[in-house]
Each structure stands twice: as C-alpha cells, then as structure tokens.
Amino acid sequence: MSILGNRVLRKEDPKFLTVGGTYVDDVPLDHPLHVVYVRSTVAHARIVSIDTDEAASAPGVVAVYTAADIDLAPMPPGAPFANPAMTRPWLADGVVRFVGDMVAAVVAESREQAVDAAELVGVDYEPLPVLVDPEQALESETLLFPEAGTNLVLSIPESLVGIMLPPEAAEQDPNLFDGCEVVVKQRIFNQRVAPCPLEVRAAAATFEDGRITQWSSTQSAHGVKTTIAGTFGVDEADVRVIAPDVGGGFGAKMGGGPEELFVTWLAREYGRPARWVETRSESMMTLGHGRAQIQDVEIGGTRDGKITAYRLNVVQDAGAYPNFGALLPMMTRMMLGGVYEIEKLSFTSRSVATNTNPTVAYRGAGRPEAAAAIERAVDLFAAEIGMDPAEVRRKNMIRKDSFPHPTATGVTYDVGDYETALDRVLERADYAGLRAEQARRRESDDPVQMGIGLSVYVEITNGIPGSEFGSVEVLPDGKARVLTGTSPHGQGHGTAWSMLVSEQLGIPIEDIEVVYGDTDRVPRGVGTFGSKSLQSGGVAVHQASEQVVVKARELAAELLEANPDDVVLDKAEGRFHVAGNPTAAKSWAELAVAAPDGLSAEADFEAPGPTFPFGAHLVVAEVDTDTGLARIVRMVAVDDAGTILNPLLLEGQLHGGIAQGVAQALLEEVRYDEDGNPVTSNLADYAMISATELPSFETHPMETPTPFNPLGAKGVGESGTIGSTPAVQNAVVDALSHLGVRHVQMPTTPIRIWQAINDAKGGGAR
Amino acid sequence: MKVAIEVNGTRQEREVEPRQLLVFFLRDDLGLTGTNVGCDTSNCGACTVLLDGESVKSCSVLAVQADGGSVTTIEGLATDGGLHPMQAAFQQHHALQCGYCTPGMVMAAVSLVREHPNPTEAEVREGLEGNLCRCTGYHNIVKAVMAAGGGR
Numbered sequence: 001m002s003i004l005g006n007r008v009l010r011k012e013d014p015k016f017l018t019v020g021g022t023y024v025d026d027v028p029l030d031h032p033l034h035v036v037y038v039r040s041t042v043a044h045a046r047i048v049s050i051d052t053d054e055a056a057s058a059p060g061v062v063a064v065y066t067a068a069d070i071d072l073a074p075m076p077p078g079a080p081f082a083n084p085a086m087t088r089p090w091l092a093d094g095v096v097r098f099v100g101d102m103v104a105a106v107v108a109e110s111r112e113q114a115v116d117a118a119e120l121v122g123v124d125y126e127p128l129p130v131l132v133d134p135e136q137a138l139e140s141e142t143l144l145f146p147e148a149g150t151n152l153v154l155s156i157p158e159s160l161v162g163i164m165l166p167p168e169a170a171e172q173d174p175n176l177f178d179g180c181e182v183v184v185k186q187r188i189f190n191q192r193v194a195p196c197p198l199e200v201r202a203a204a205a206t207f208e209d210g211r212i213t214q215w216s217s218t219q220s221a222h223g224v225k226t227t228i229a230g231t232f233g234v235d236e237a238d239v240r241v242i243a244p245d246v247g248g249g250f251g252a253k254m255g256g257g258p259e260e261l262f263v264t265w266l267a268r269e270y271g272r273p274a275r276w277v278e279t280r281s282e283s284m285m286t287l288g289h290g291r292a293q294i295q296d297v298e299i300g301g302t303r304d305g306k307i308t309a310y311r312l313n314v315v316q317d318a319g320a321y322p323n324f325g326a327l328l329p330m331m332t333r334m335m336l337g338g339v340y341e342i343e344k345l346s347f348t349s350r351s352v353a354t355n356t357n358p359t360v361a362y363r364g365a366g367r368p369e370a371a372a373a374i375e376r377a378v379d380l381f382a383a384e385i386g387m388d389p390a391e392v393r394r395k396n397m398i399r400k401d402s403f404p405h406p407t408a409t410g411v412t413y414d415v416g417d418y419e420t421a422l423d424r425v426l427e428r429a430d431y432a433g434l435r436a437e438q439a440r441r442r443e444s445d446d447p448v449q450m451g452i453g454l455s456v457y458v459e460i461t462n463g464i465p466g467s468e469f470g471s472v473e474v475l476p477d478g479k480a481r482v483l484t485g486t487s488p489h490g491q492g493h494g495t496a497w498s499m500l501v502s503e504q505l506g507i508p509i510e511d512i513e514v515v516y517g518d519t520d521r522v523p524r525g526v527g528t529f530g531s532k533s534l535q536s537g538g539v540a541v542h543q544a545s546e547q548v549v550v551k552a553r554e555l556a557a558e559l560l561e562a563n564p565d566d567v568v569l570d571k572a573e574g575r576f577h578v579a580g581n582p583t584a585a586k587s588w589a590e591l592a593v594a595a596p597d598g599l600s601a602e603a604d605f606e607a608p609g610p611t612f613p614f615g616a617h618l619v620v621a622e623v624d625t626d627t628g629l630a631r632i633v634r635m636v637a638v639d640d641a642g643t644i645l646n647p648l649l650l651e652g653q654l655h656g657g658i659a660q661g662v663a664q665a666l667l668e669e670v671r672y673d674e675d676g677n678p679v680t681s682n683l684a685d686y687a688m689i690s691a692t693e694l695p696s697f698e699t700h701p702m703e704t705p706t707p708f709n710p711l712g713a714k715g716v717g718e719s720g721t722i723g724s725t726p727a728v729q730n731a732v733v734d735a736l737s738h739l740g741v742r743h744v745q746m747p748t749t750p751i752r753i754w755q756a757i758n759d760a761k762g763g764g765a766r
Numbered sequence: 767m768k769v770a771i772e773v774n775g776t777r778q779e780r781e782v783e784p785r786q787l788l789v790f791f792l793r794d795d796l797g798l799t800g801t802n803v804g805c806d807t808s809n810c811g812a813c814t815v816l817l818d819g820e821s822v823k824s825c826s827v828l829a830v831q832a833d834g835g836s837v838t839t840i841e842g843l844a845t846d847g848g849l850h851p852m853q854a855a856f857q858q859h860h861a862l863q864c865g866y867c868t869p870g871m872v873m874a875a876v877s878l879v880r881e882h883p884n885p886t887e888a889e890v891r892e893g894l895e896g897n898l899c900r901c902t903g904y905h906n907i908v909k910a911v912m913a914a915g916g917g918r
Contacts, residue, residue, distance in 0.1 A: 013857040016865030017849060017872065019841050020800025196900050198804045198812060198866035247802070247866030248900050280805035490864030490901045648860045652902060656863065659903030683809035683898070691891040691904040720903075 003499050003509070007648040010495045011509060021245030024202035024215045025277045032204065032273035033062060033266055036114035037259060038104040038121045039282065040096035043132070043355040043676020044144070045125035047094055047103070055106055055120040060113030062270075064121065065105040067093040072231075072265065075258065078323035078358070079351075081159045085148035086353060088321040090258050096125070097144050097320035098355050099678055100285035105262060111277070130676040134317040134352040135294065144320060144353045153322040153351040156329055164330070165410070176309045176344050180300030183309075184380045189745050190369045192292035192317065192670040193663075194680070195362045196688050197489075199247020200283040203260035204275040205267035213240045214264055217247065218255030220527025221487050225519045227256035228264055243517035246489035250660070251361035251529055252288045253489070254324075259286075281682045288325065289670050290362020292317035293332070293369045299377040305387050305395045310342050312373050314349035318359055325359025326351040331366025331463065334411050338374040339418040339458045339614060340396040345408045355676045361529065363660055364718045367459040368725055375455040375726035376743070379733065383742060389730070390426060393456050394419060413458060413612040414706045414714075421638045421702060422456050425616040428700055429636040434620060442738050449738075450633075451621040453731025457723040458614040461531035461641075461715030462607055468532070469524045470540030471602035472501055472548045478574065478589030479511040482544075483602075485525020486537035487517050491717065492649045493533060497541045499646060500711075504545035506571025507588060524604075531613075531715025534645060539709045540605040547601035552576060555595055556586040611706045611714035615639035617658075617723040621731035625739070628754030630732045632662060632695055639719050640702035643712030647701065650716050654699050657720020663689035664721075665728035667747050687747075736760070769833040773798070774842025782829045788822075789813045791829035792839060800840040800869045804898070811897030814870035814877075815839045821877035823870075823896070840869035843876065852876050855914035856907075863901035871897045871907060879915030887912065 015021065052064040067089055074087035092103045104121050108114035131137040131144070137151040144151055157169040177183045204215040212234070216224050221243040229236040246253065259276060266274035278286070294315040301307040318326035329349035336347050378396075382389040398405055400417040407413065431452070438450045469485035482497050493516060498509035515521050526536070549569060556576035557564040568579045577585035592599045620634040635658060644650050667687040671679050680686040705712025725746070732748040733741060740760035744752055770779045773796060780795055792798045792815070801824060804812030813824040816838040824837075843850045849857070852875050862868040871894070878893040879885060885893065890911045891904070899907060 009857055010860065012865070013862060014849070016862055016868050017840070017853040017856055018800075018844050020802065020869045021865040022799070023802070023866065025803075026799040196898075198810065198864065198898065198900050199802070200804075245865060248864040250900070280807070280810070492863070652860050652863055652906065655903035655905040656901045657903075659905075660900070682807045683805045684807040688809075688898055688900075690896075690898060691894045691908065694891075694904055696887065696908060697903065697905050 003503050005644055006646065008495060008499055008509065008646050009648070010492050011498065012492060012494045023199050023245050023247055024204055024217045027204055027215050027244060029204055029206070029273040029275060032275040033107050033270060034111040034114045035263060035266060035274060035276045036106050036118045037102045038106060038118050040092065040099055040101040040103050042096060042125050042127060043099050043130045044128040045096050046128060047092060047096060048124040048126050050104060051122035052104060055117040058113065058117035058120055060109040061117045062107045062109065065091065067091040079154065079326035081163065082153045082322040082326050083148045083150065086145045086153060086322050088258065090262060098357055099676055100357055101320065102258060107266060131354045132356060132672050132674060132676050134315050134354050137352045137354045138350060144355065151353045153318045153326045153353055155351070156333055156347065156349040160330065172346060173344060176311055176346050177298065177300040180309055181303045182381065182384050183298060183300035184384045185298045186377065186380055186743055188295040188297060188373060188376055190291050190293040190295055190372055191746055192289050193362065193668045194284055194289055194670050194686055195250040195252035195287065197248030197250055197253060200278045200280055201253065201259065201287055202277040203263040204273065205264045206273045207267040207271055211238050211240065212264055212268065213242065215242045215244060216255045216260055217253055218243050219249040219253050219487050219489055219529050220255060221517045221519050222485065222525040223527055224255040228261065231261055232264065232268065240520045243487050249489045250363045251290070251365050284681045284686055285678050286357055288323055288360025289319070289357050290359065291369060291664070292325065292359050295369070295373045297373050297377045299381045301381060303385050305385060305392045307340060307342050307381060307396045309344040310337060310374065310377065311346040312336060316349055316351040317356065318351045318353050319356045320353060321358045322351065322353060323358040323360050328361065328366035331460065332370040334409050334460055335367050335370035335458065336409050337407060338371060339398060339456050341398050342396065356672055363657060364721045367718065368661065368722045371455065371457045371459065371722045372726045375457065376729060379730045380742065383737060389454055390422065390431065393422060393454065411460065412609065414609065414708055415704055416458060416612060416614050417704050418456055418458070418614055421614060421616040421640060424700060424702065425618045425636055425638045428698065429618045429634065447624060447626050449623050449625055449735045451623060451731040451733065451735025453619040453621065453727045453729065453734055454616070455723050455726040455730065456616045458612050459719060459722045460610050460612055461718070462535050463530055463610045466526060467604040467606035468526050468536035468540050469522070469602065469604050470537055470544050471600060472541065472544040473598060473600035474548060474588050474592040476589060476592045478587060478592065479513070480505060480507050482512060482514045482541055483522045484514060484516045484537050484541060485522060486533040487525065487527040488533065489528065491528065491533060491653070496534065496645055496649060497538060500538060500542045501545045504549055505588065506569060506574045531717040534711065534713045535607060535611060535709050535715060536605055538713065539711055540603040542711055543603035543605055544601045547603065548599060551601060552591050552599060555591050559586055559594060560584060607708045609708055611642065611708055613639070613641040613714040613716060613719050615719055615723050617727040619727040619731040621728065621735055623732060623735040623753060625757055628750035630666060630748050630753055632666070632728060634698065635695055635724065636698045637720070637723065638700045638702055639716065639723065640704050641716035641719060642714035643703055643705045644701060645711070645713060650701065651699055653716045654720040655697055657718060658697055658724045659689055659694055661721040661724030662694060662728050665725045665746050665748060667693065669747050767830055769829055771832045772836040774838060784830055786829045787825055788827040788829050788832050789824035792824060798839050798841050802866055802869060804866065809898065811874055812867050812870040814873045814897060816873055816877060821874050840872060843872065852914045855910040859906045859910035859913060861902060861906040861910035867897060867899040871899060875911045879911065884916045885912065
C-alpha cells in the first residue's frame with residue numbers, strides 16, 4: 001500500500017513540542033559580539049551630524065560604526081530591471097530615506113549594553129520633504145535618489161519589453177472598451193501589510209581559519225551563501241550558511257540584507273562570533289512589507305454577462321530602497337485575467353520609490369493582487385448588470401477542455417477545471433440556502449446582514465525557472481539520508497520527503513533523515529519560496545530515490561547471481577530477492593555495505609514550466625450595520641494543487657494561507673502618517689489576526705494532476721492567501737449591496753463599513 | 767538580587783539583575799531556549815509559561831517576581847518520557863508548523879483547559895486570543911486544544 005496521499009504525522013513535531021526548535025537566537029556562540037542598529041526616527045532627512053562619543057564610551061561597548069567607518073560598496077537594488085542608481089548604503093550615507101533606515105551600528109559585549117548605548121547616539125537631522133504616497137512621489141520634484149533623476153523604479157511594460165516581454169506588449173489599445181454595453185471602473189487599494197513571521201530576523205556569524213559560518217533565519221541558505229561570497233569577494237567554498245529552525249518566512253525572509261551581512265562583516269573584522277536579533281518593533285518597521293498596490297480596474301462587457309475587456313493599471317509602492325516588491329507587478333500582470341477567457345486585456349504598472357519601508361515578496365507575491373483585482377472587478381460587473389456573481393463567473397471561465405491554455409499575458413496554464421471548483425464550493429456551502437437566508441435578513445431589516453462572497457482563482461507556482469537538488473543515500477545500517485536544496489521553515493519537508501523516499505525504497509520514514517539548510521552538508525540548492533518545493537525539490541528526491549532503487553537492484557542481482565530484471569524489491573521487508581524466491585535476499589543494509597562507493601544517487605529536477613493551482617472560495621460574512629463590524633461566519637474552500645502527497649500538510653498550508661488572506665481583507669494594514677512615521681510599528685498597533693477573528697475552515701480538496709512533473713504536484717503554499725482575500729471583501733460588500741454600497745476598501749474595518757453605509761444613504765447621520 | 771525559583775521541578779538559585787525579565791532568566795541563565803520571544807508589547811504569547819500553575823507571559827514578569835515560585839516551561843511539561851496529552855494532541859492535529867509560537871501556545875492551552883475543562887470552540891478561541899500564530903490559521907490549534915481538553 002502506498003504511503004503517498006496519507007495523513008502522515010510530522011516527524012518534526014516531538015522536538016518542537018518538548019524542547020522547542022533551535023532558532024538562530026538559540027544557537028550557542030562563544031562570547032559573541034552583539035550589534036544593535038541605531039535607526040532613523042525621521043522619514044526623509046539629511047544627516048547633519050552623528051555624535052557617537054558617549055555611546056562609544058558606554059560600558060561594554062566595543063565600537064560604534066557609521067557610514068564613514070566602513071568601506072563597503074552600496075548594495076544594488078534588490079529588484080532586477082530597477083533604476084540602477086537606487087542603491088542602498090550599508091549605513092545611511094548622508095541621507096535617511098525611511099523611518100527605520102540604519103544610521104549607526106553599536107557593537108557591545110552584551111545585547112543589553114548595546115541597546116543601552118544605542119540610546120546614547122545623537123543624530124542631528126535636517127528634514128527633507130517626505131513622500132509617503134507613491135502617486136505623489138511620481139509627480140514630485142523631491143527625489144529619494146537625485147542621481148536617479150526620478151522616483152520611478154521601473155514600469156511595465158516599458159522596463160521589460162525586449163527582456164521578458166515582446167515588443168508588441170508596449171502597445172496599448174486606446175479603444176479597449178469599444179463595443180462594451182457596460183463598463184465599470186473602480187480604484188482599489190491593495191494595502192500594505194506586514195508578513196509577521198513569529199520569529200523575527202536574526203543572524204549570527206563566526207570567522208575561523210579563513211572560513212565564514214553564518215546562521216541565518218532565511219528561506220534560502222544557498223542564496224545567502226552566494227550573497228555573502230559576492231559581497232565580501234570570497235570563494236563560495238569559504239562560506240558556510242546554516243538556516244537552523246526558521247520561525248516562519250512568508251516570502252520576506254530571503255536573507256542577505258544589510259543588517260544580516262553586517263554581522264558577517266563584524267565576525268571577519270574581529271575574528272570573533274557576532275550576533276544580531278531584531279526586536280519586534282524593529283521588524284514591523286524594517287522587515288520587508290507586502291502588497292502596497294494602488295489599482296485602477298476597468299471591466300466591460302455585455303448586459304447578458306459576457307466580459308470582453310479588462311484593464312488594470314497599478315502603482316506599486318516600492319518603498320525607500322527598491323527590493324523585490326518593485327518587480328512583483330510582473331506577477332500581477334501574468335495572472336491578470338485570472339480564470340476567465342477575456343478577449344482584450346491591458347496592464348500597466350509603475351513601481352515608485354517612497355519614504356517607507358521597502359516592499360518584498362509576501363505570501364502570494366503579486367498574484368493575490370491580481371486575483372483581488374479581477375475578482376472584485378467581476379463582482380462589480382455582476383452588480384452593475386444585476387446578475388448573480390456565480391453565474392457571471394461561470395459564463396466567462398476558461399473551459400476545462402482548453403488546456404494547456406496560453407494566456408494573452410504570455411503564460412501557459414498547465415491544467416485546470418475551474419467550473420468544477422465553482423460548482424463544488426457552491427454545493428458544499430449550500431449557495432441557494434445562503435441566498436435565501438440573506439433574503440430573509442434583508443426583508444426583515446435585520447441589523448446583522450449577511451453577505452456571500454465568491455472568488456475563483458488561479459495562480460502561478462514554481463514561477464521562477466531553474467532546477468532544485470535532491471539526493472538519497474542508503475547507509476550501512478539500512479537507514480537513509482536525504483539531502484535537499486529546499487529550505488523549509490514550517491512546511492514539513494522532513495516528513496514529506498521521507499514519505500517520497502519510503503514510497504520507493506520501503507524504508508520506514510522514521511529511519512530516514514532529511515538534511516536541509518546547511519550549505520556544507522547540501523552541495524547546492526535554491527530554497528523555499530513561490531510554492532515551489534514539492535514540485536521541484538520533492539521531485540528531485542523522488543527521482544533520486546528511483547535511481548537508488550535501480551542501482552540497488554543491479555547490485556543485488558550481481559550478489560544473487562541473477563538477472564536484474566528478475567530481482568524485485570520487497571518494500572515491506574526492505575529486501576531485494578529474485579521474484580518467487582524470497583528466502584535468498586539482500587537487505588538495504590547489506591547492499592549499502594557491499595556497494596563499493598556507497599549506495600546513493602542525486603538528481604537536479606527542472607520542471608518544463610510553472611504550474612497553475614486553482615480553486616474557489618466562498619465566504620459568509622455577517623455585518624453589523626449599526627457598528628460596522630464584519631465577522632467571517634463560514635469559509636468554504638475548494639483548492640486544487642494537483643496530486644496530494646500528505647493531506648495533513650496540504651490542509652495546514654491552506655489554513656495558514658486562508659488566515660493571512662482573511663487578515664488582509666478584514667484587519668491588517670501597515671500605515672504611515674503624512675510625515676512618514678509608522679503608526680503600526682508593533683503588535684499592539686498592528687492588527688495581526690488572532691484566533692477570535694476566524695472561524696474553523698471548511699476545506700475540500702480537488703486533485704487535477706499537473707503533467708509537468710512525475711508526482712503530478714503543484715504548489716499550495718500561497719493558494720489560501722490568494723483565494724480568500726477577494727472572497728472576504730466580496731462578502732462584506734455583498735452584505736451591504738442592497739443598501740447601495742458597491743465597494744469597501746480593505747481592510748474592511750468597522751469605520752470603513754460604517755462610512756460606506758452612511759455614504760450610500762446620502763451621507764446623512766444616522 | 768538573589769532569587770530561588772523552582773523551574774520544571776528543580777530549585778534554581780541565581781543572582782539576577784532587578785530588571786531581568788523571567789523569559790531571559792529562563793533562556794539566558796538556565797539555557798531553557800524552548801520559551802521564545804516574539805514581540806516587545808506582550809501581545810504574541812510566544813513566551814507563555816506556567817507560574818504556580820497559571821499561564822503568564824514571561825516577558826511581562828520580572829525574574830524577581832517569580833522568586834519563591836514554581837515555573838513550568840515546555841521542557842518540563844512531558845512526564846514519564848511520553849508527551850503530555852496537549853503535546854500529543856498538537857502533533858495529532860498538525861497544530862504546529864514553524865514551531866516558534868508552539869511552546870507558548872501549548873502552555874497557554876494547558877492552562878486554558880485546566881480552567882475551562884471541556885471548552886467550546888468559542889471558549890478556546892477566546893482563551894487563546896493572546897497567543898499569536900502566523901502559520902496554522904489557528905484551525906488545527908483549536909482542534910487540538912478541544913481534543914485534549916475534552917471539548918464539546
């Protein structure tokens with residue numbers, strides 16, 4: 001019986017549950033230096049002077065550094081195709097560009113001493129005009145980087161034509177909506193949110209015998225290794241990066257930021273271990289934020305529900321030092337039309353530097369923004385023509401017999417069945433019953449109204465081309481060791497990869513060790529992001545397992561003096577024997593001992609293309625029309641990520657994703673005041689979602705295998721986030737639509753809902 | 767100042783700074799790194815431990831306040847070499863992913879079901895409001911706590 005597809009409990013758990021994980025801050029170091037960064041308290045200013053004297057003479061202080069003291073070239077923009085003049089100095093070099101910008105580094109014998117001394121660093125600022133609004137930044141004469149000549153970081157299609165887009169992509173159809181009977185427009189704020197991994201960033205480093213060892217709370221140990229080697233001009237062989245247990249990442253923990261690399265620099269400079277751990281407040285201000293798009297949508301079609309044209313114009317807030325967030329509109333563009341067959345599509349984006357924290361990838365990374373826009377637009381269109389939103393969706397969907405499906409935005413959806421996902425979610429939720437209950441509440445003028453929100457999404461996973469590494473070795477004791485280039489931080493690869501190996505080799509999963517996140521032990525790797533791990537790294541482990549079985553069978557045949565074709569593997573016993581003759585057999589242990597060079601195989605798997613998981617989410621919201629409070633009553637989700645390896649892990653990924661998607665729609669928003677001061681800079685002020693604000697979820701799997709890998713697996717890490725946000729927003733609006741409300745911006749907080757109701761009533765006070 | 771605190775059944779006598787928080791006494795002085803720090807505003811609950819049987823956020827208690835008291839951390843929860851029923855339920859229901867909130871969440875859950883045996887889902891959700899998790903969406907945590915607490 002196959003182990004695949006079963007609810008196998010995680011091998012990782014007993015350690016976390018009894019002694020806790022080993023995170024970077026738990027790694028013991030011999031008398032490390034501790035660094036604390038002095039961060040800018042103003043959003044945009046010239047630094048007149050920095051007084052470090054008092055700090056430098058404080059107890060335990062080893063050194064205080066400013067830009068003048070370090071000789072390291074500024075870091076290039078973290079986004080490909082960004083304006084190259086928008087570089088980031090290690091420590092602010094004459095100008096600070098956001099609250100949280102690094103001004104000085106205080107190095108001390110203890111963390112407490114460094115914190116105390118950092119308070120003593122005096123900085124004299126001369127204020128500069130502050131740009132918080134990216135649209136204003138586009139027009140302003142104030143420039144974050146005067147040498148760049150603009151605040152525009154990059155624009156799509158312009159910056160990508162001839163690189164990632166064909167020349168014709170530059171042409172915009174001025175008559176996109178000609179012939180439409182109905183056209184609806186809406187400005188949508190896909191607001192800035194904070195990733196909030198429970199473990200904040202941390203780094204530690206040692207420098208011994210000419211080798212750097214760096215511990216990093218990262219999603220990509222090998223990526224950090226490459227960054228360190230490049231930054232310090234050393235051979236990659238002289239760098240070891242260890243990602244120990246990592247307390248969540250969500251796209252924002254790629255590692256290799258200035259805070260982390262300065263720790264490397266210190267270790268090299270002093271020949272002593274060094275350590276940095278940020279505080280939560282520091283993290284909320286300076287760990288990259290997500291989303292932050294201003295979207296203008298326009299959707300048009302016929303009165304009988306056919307959508308024929310759709311346009312999305314985006315202004316992407318890139319923050320002060322352009323990072324990966326600046327490029328994410330590219331992903332938004334790819335997924336522009338969602339699950340729909342729309343004849344005419346148009347997209348533009350401008351990514352803009354502002355005096356705010358840089359934006360990066362955050363769970364979904366450009367695709368939630370695409371799904372939120374089209375799914376809200378479809379609802380607006382449905383409301384305008386007075387048609388049921390489920391019907392409008394059904395009418396415009398890409399049919400399941402038309403895959404592989406090339407889109408107008410230049411990607412090819414591998415496989416899909418959107419209509420079944422929609423049908424199933426409507427059936428499981430009892431859509432007709434819900435609509436009846438909604439009608440009853442409307443008729444009785446119930447103060448608590450009910451809204452039903454739908455979204456049908458498709459997204460792209462494993463979207464960045466490239467291979468991932470995996471290897472399997474059978475050890476002389478008959479156990480197995482797996483090396484993987486993925487870099488998990490909660491996903492359960494230890495269990496999942498063991499299942500893949502056990503399926504092929506018959507070795508029980510408790511006898512399989514999975515090694516990751518250590519560049520000395522794993523020869524190469526890419527990491528874990530973009531929902532790529534199973535369909536790349538997992539497949540590599542699967543293929544390596546198959547090869548090990550082939551090698552073992554040949555060896556067993558040799559030892560048994562038989563033809564390899566006649567030798568079978570008894571997986572239950574973990575032994576090879578000639579078919580029909582189980583008495584003479586060779587165990588894995590015997591074969592591992594007998595193999596002259598050991599018994600192992602490695603694989604680098606590169607998929608022929610990305611995969612496109614999809615699903616349908618239905619949210620039932622209750623909205624108190626007196627207080628404006630919206631509550632999610634039900635969350636019904638049908639999600640298809642291809643063949644399921646372990647339903648337990650799949651559901652876990654969906655749950656977490658859904659919660660984060662609901663959080664964006666309902667609660668969470670990073671805000672700055674007009675002077676660029678963050679007003680949500682800790683977990684007291686930022687409304688990170690808690691258990692009380694969520695219901696239990698009703699998840700229903702679908703399995704449409706992808707043809708792009710032998711496991712049939714797509715990614716599921718981000719699906720929940722992508723599908724849930726528009727379903728929640730649509731539900732909130734739906735609860736109020738009979739009152740004349742057609743849109744409520746996210747997060748749909750009580751004040752926004754109350755105002756929307758009030759505005760719809762003509763602005764009169766209740 | 768000198769303190770004497772029983773931690774996981776063992777009496778620990780140490781000199782501590784008056785400003786030292788209980789969480790750093792546990793982590794730095796005793797090396798019990800299972801208890802984590804996740805915020806600086808006492809919102810996240812990652813540092814939750816039991817003090818004299820009741821859950822406290824150890825970032826909001828000074829070590830000197832625990833003088834003479836008895837502290838249980840995640841390391842001291844399991845007895846007889848097996849998992850505590852709450853720990854077992856967390857594994858059984860996949861109520862943890864990255865593991866960072868887990869020690870605090872488990873300790874808060876143990877305290878919750880002691881105070882409210884057979885909790886309803888709403889009681890579990892209310893009771894865990896002060897413990898944040900970013901990975902699980904709380905769904906499986908709620909299931910685990912109800913299972914371990916004989917929930918209705």
